[in-house]
Amino acid sequence: MNKMDWPLYVYIFIIFFGFFISSPLGSKIQFQRFNNDQSRIISGSIILAFGGFLVSTHTYFIHERLHEIGGTSGCSAFSVFDCGDVISNGDYNTDPIFGIPWGVLGMLSFAAMLFILIVLRNSPEDPKIGNWISVMLTIPALGMVPILWLIYVEFFELGVFCQYCTVAHIANLFLLISSYWVYDLHHSGLWNKTKNSD
Amino acid sequence: MKISRLEKDINGAEWMSAAIFVVGLLILSFIFVFANTNGVKTGIERGDMAPDFTSLAHLPGNDTSDWFSYRLYENLDFNWSGNHSEGVFTIIEFLDTDCPYCWETAHKLSSLDSQLTEYGVRDRVQFVIIVVELNIPGHQTSQEEMVAFQEKLSHPGCNGDSADCSTRPGNVHPGVYIDDRSTEIFQEYGPRGTPHYMILKPNGIVGWNGMTDSSDEIGIELANLICKDGGDNQLCAEVNG
Numbered sequence: 001m002n003k004m005d006w007p008l009y010v011y012i013f014i015i016f017f018g019f020f021i022s023s024p025l026g027s028k029i030q031f032q033r034f035n036n037d038q039s040r041i042i043s044g045s046i047i048l049a050f051g052g053f054l055v056s057t058h059t060y061f062i063h064e065r066l067h068e069i070g071g072t073s074g075c076s077a078f079s080v081f082d083c084g085d086v087i088s089n090g091d092y093n094t095d096p097i098f099g100i101p102w103g104v105l106g107m108l109s110f111a112a113m114l115f116i117l118i119v120l121r122n123s124p125e126d127p128k129i130g131n132w133i134s135v136m137l138t139i140p141a142l143g144m145v146p147i148l149w150l151i152y153v154e155f156f157e158l159g160v161f162c163q164y165c166t167v168a169h170i171a172n173l174f175l176l177i178s179s180y181w182v183y184d185l186h187h188s189g190l191w192n193k194t195k196n197s198d
Numbered sequence: 199m200k201i202s203r204l205e206k207d208i209n210g211a212e213w214m215s216a217a218i219f220v221v222g223l224l225i226l227s228f229i230f231v232f233a234n235t236n237g238v239k240t241g242i243e244r245g246d247m248a249p250d251f252t253s254l255a256h257l258p259g260n261d262t263s264d265w266f267s268y269r270l271y272e273n274l275d276f277n278w279s280g281n282h283s284e285g286v287f288t289i290i291e292f293l294d295t296d297c298p299y300c301w302e303t304a305h306k307l308s309s310l311d312s313q314l315t316e317y318g319v320r321d322r323v324q325f326v327i328i329v330v331e332l333n334i335p336g337h338q339t340s341q342e343e344m345v346a347f348q349e350k351l352s353h354p355g356c357n358g359d360s361a362d363c364s365t366r367p368g369n370v371h372p373g374v375y376i377d378d379r380s381t382e383i384f385q386e387y388g389p390r391g392t393p394h395y396m397i398l399k400p401n402g403i404v405g406w407n408g409m410t411d412s413s414d415e416i417g418i419e420l421a422n423l424i425c426k427d428g429g430d431n432q433l434c435a436e437v438n439g
Contacts, residue, residue, distance in 0.1 A: 053223065115220040118215070123213065
């Protein structure tokens with residue numbers, strides 16, 4: 001990585017900051033905007049999902065840029081090193097069923113998470129909120145399947161890692177954990193049905 | 199608990215703002231990506247990006263068993279300025295040492311090499327000859343046969359096993375010979391057969407897809423490409439009048 005990878009550092013900061021806020025560690029810091037754990041976890045998760053969305057968009061951007069030069073040589077041009085070997089590899093850079101670039105799938109997944117999180121934040125009184133929380137937990141859980149496969153490919157098939165993809169994978173893992181915290185909060189009966197974070 | 203229509207509408211409105219935000223974010227992101235990329239596709243048609251490949255390669259003069267790993271993209275210049283008066287153009291030919299048409303036109307590259315040398319622009323061109331083994335009876339190729347075809351060495355079995363490789367038309371072929379007996383590169387590029395000629399610009403964009411070059415235009419097309427933006431050499435002086 002070098003100075004041209006500065007967006008990656010921004011994404012890493014956003015993702016870890018969001019996860020920190022939503023984690024129990026975040027409760028030790030007094031944020032005036034958060035009246036309770038529910039507000040804090042959801043707000044932190046929104047920041048986290050936004051960071052995941054950004055890094056997925058960047059991954060898709062690299063995918064498209066690498067198509068301009070047609071193959072596995074984009075690394076030096078964009079200073080992403082091994083991302084060129086991973087993202088531009090025609091055998092692994094799209095999902096095997098529909099052929100959608102992984103970056104686009106990441107964008108859609110994180111956008112869906114953002115949507116649900118904003119709904120949770122704005123409409124905690126919704127009678128079907130439990131369904132939304134279940135869906136929110138399911139999306140990153142399902143996302144772990146292709147992520148584990150991609151990690152396997154990076155490790156054993158390609159022997160290289162794409163740092164942008166890895167950050168997106170970490171964001172998904174963090175979202176899975178924070179979604180579980182929301183799920184746990186809801187099922188523990190501590191769910192606050194009043195809008196409280198503004 | 200029964201929810202009134204009004205409550206449903208209120209909840210819907212809350213969702214609507216989230217939906218508008220997320221959809222807006224998606225649209226903006228896609229606009230950003232599409233606005234900053236132009237998506238040149240890979241292929242062999244003019245304007246396409248030639249696909250990358252890595253394979254074993256042999257240079258004339260090296261020992262018959264001296265093959266090394268060659269990657270096309272490591273021999274291109276992705277930072278090429280676009281000025282045709284500079285940079286190295288790549289001539290690619292797909293051939294099969296047992297293909298009679300490849301045999302008959304085998305003089306083409308060596309005579310082109312001589313002409314480029316005469317005009318003082320030899321350093322502006324590199325040759326990449328990709329040797330395939332087409333799935334045709336009698337088309338069996340070995341690395342020894344490839345080297346013999348490249349360097350005109352004595353080896354029985356060229357031209358459908360009917361000729362000694364040393365008797366093929368033309369002189370020693372310039373540039374690298376690529377071992378593609380598996381036809382992986384051939385299938386990736388997708389030419390209709392052999393011989394197949396192409397000229398790549400220094401950044402790997404296909405400048406000319408000559409297929410079998412039955413009209414023998416490769417020299418003219420190469421000269422037009424090299425001299426498109428002028429050039430201080432005898433060739434461009436003649437081409438540009």
